[in-house]
Amino acid sequence: xxxxxxxxxxxxxxxxxxxxxxxxxxxxxxxxxxxxxxxxxxxxxxxxxxxxxxxxxxxxxxxxxxxxxxxxxxxxxxxxxxxxxxx
Amino acid sequence: xxxxxxxxxxxxxxxxxxxxxxxxxxxxxxxxxxxxxxxxxxxxxxxxxxxxxxxxxxxxxxxxxxxxxxxxxxxxxxxxxxxxxxxxxxxxxxxxxxxxxxxxxxxxxxxxxxxxxxxxxxxxxxxxxxxxxxxxxxxxxxxxxxxxxxxxxxxxxxxxxxxxxxxxx
Numbered sequence: 001x002x003x004x005x006x007x008x009x010x011x012x013x014x015x016x017x018x019x020x021x022x023x024x025x026x027x028x029x030x031x032x033x034x035x036x037x038x039x040x041x042x043x044x045x046x047x048x049x050x051x052x053x054x055x056x057x058x059x060x061x062x063x064x065x066x067x068x069x070x071x072x073x074x075x076x077x078x079x080x081x082x083x084x085x086x087x
Numbered sequence: 088x089x090x091x092x093x094x095x096x097x098x099x100x101x102x103x104x105x106x107x108x109x110x111x112x113x114x115x116x117x118x119x120x121x122x123x124x125x126x127x128x129x130x131x132x133x134x135x136x137x138x139x140x141x142x143x144x145x146x147x148x149x150x151x152x153x154x155x156x157x158x159x160x161x162x163x164x165x166x167x168x169x170x171x172x173x174x175x176x177x178x179x180x181x182x183x184x185x186x187x188x189x190x191x192x193x194x195x196x197x198x199x200x201x202x203x204x205x206x207x208x209x210x211x212x213x214x215x216x217x218x219x220x221x222x223x224x225x226x227x228x229x230x231x232x233x234x235x236x237x238x239x240x241x242x243x244x245x246x247x248x249x250x251x252x253x254x255x256x
Contacts, residue, residue: 064105065096070134072094072109075121078130079113082121 003054006039006046093213103220108213115207118214119176122203125152133157148173153190167192168201178204183218197225 001007001015013023027047030036035053039046095108111118121127125144132139136159144152150170155163165186172180181201185193197220204215 061098064098067134068096068107068109069094071131072111074131074134076092076111078127079111079117079121082117082127083113 002036002047003049003051006048008044008046012047092211103222103225105218107216107218110211110213112210113212114210115176115205115212118212119205122205122214123179125154128152129154146170146173153186155188163188165190171200176205178202197221199225 001012009020009023009027012027013020016023027036031038031047033053035050036047037050039048092110092112093108094110095106097106098104099106113121121131123146125141128144129139129141132154133156138157139154140157140163141152141154144150144154146152148170152168152170153165154168155165157163165188167184167186167190169182169184170179171182172178180203182198183201184198185196187193199221200219202217202219206213206215
């Protein structure tokens with residue numbers, strides 16, 4: 001949601017079965033992690049997603065994915081070798 | 088080899104878990120062996136150019152696999168996998184920890200709970216692994232410990248994140 005437009009905690013909470021307090025707590029953690037940014041407009045704080053940061057996380061997770069990919073590609077080879085030996 | 092073998096990798100941040108599903112073109116008993124016998128495990132567990140070196144593996148409930156991931160430069164990163172549950176040949180569970188070379192668990196580093204499921208259909212064996220962590224930041228540490236030298240990653244942001252998180256707690 002906040003990838004599309006900046007929103008207030010109240011507006012976000014309305015979309016979920018949750019309280020504004022709970023949303024604010026999540027947003028505070030995400031802000032500390034620099035995944036969302038805050039913007040004060042009058043009395044309200046608007047939150048929006050830091051797309052670039054999110055991409056970095058994706059990139060990082062992709063490395064983890066690659067580890068498993070490489071590992072399993074090797075296992076494919078090992079399995080096919082063992083199968084040949086059995087024949 | 089079949090070209091359409093499933094590979095699925097998902098991260099559930101709420102559950103602090105990683106889920107890895109993969110199909111193999113081999114029957115169940117062979118895939119089970121590949122995951123539970125150290126001489127086969129060591130052939131594929133470490134992504135090249137890293138190698139896996141299992142010092143011992145006692146595959147029974149309460150038993151351990153004590154092994155190292157060895158960097159291309161020969162640096163060893165030791166881990167202990169304790170087998171917490173075994174149901175041949177469909178499921179086993181692991182408590183995974185980092186250790187020193189003398190088999191002492193490093194309690195400052197994260198542990199994770201692994202649940203591995205095996206099932207066969209028409210000669211294809213599917214392995215479903217879930218790795219659950221106590222904290223999301225543990226995921227990052229796990230990679231850093233195991234593959235520090237082997238993979239070039241931009242971890243700067245995550246280091247910042249870890250600092251932020253540790254300062255809070």
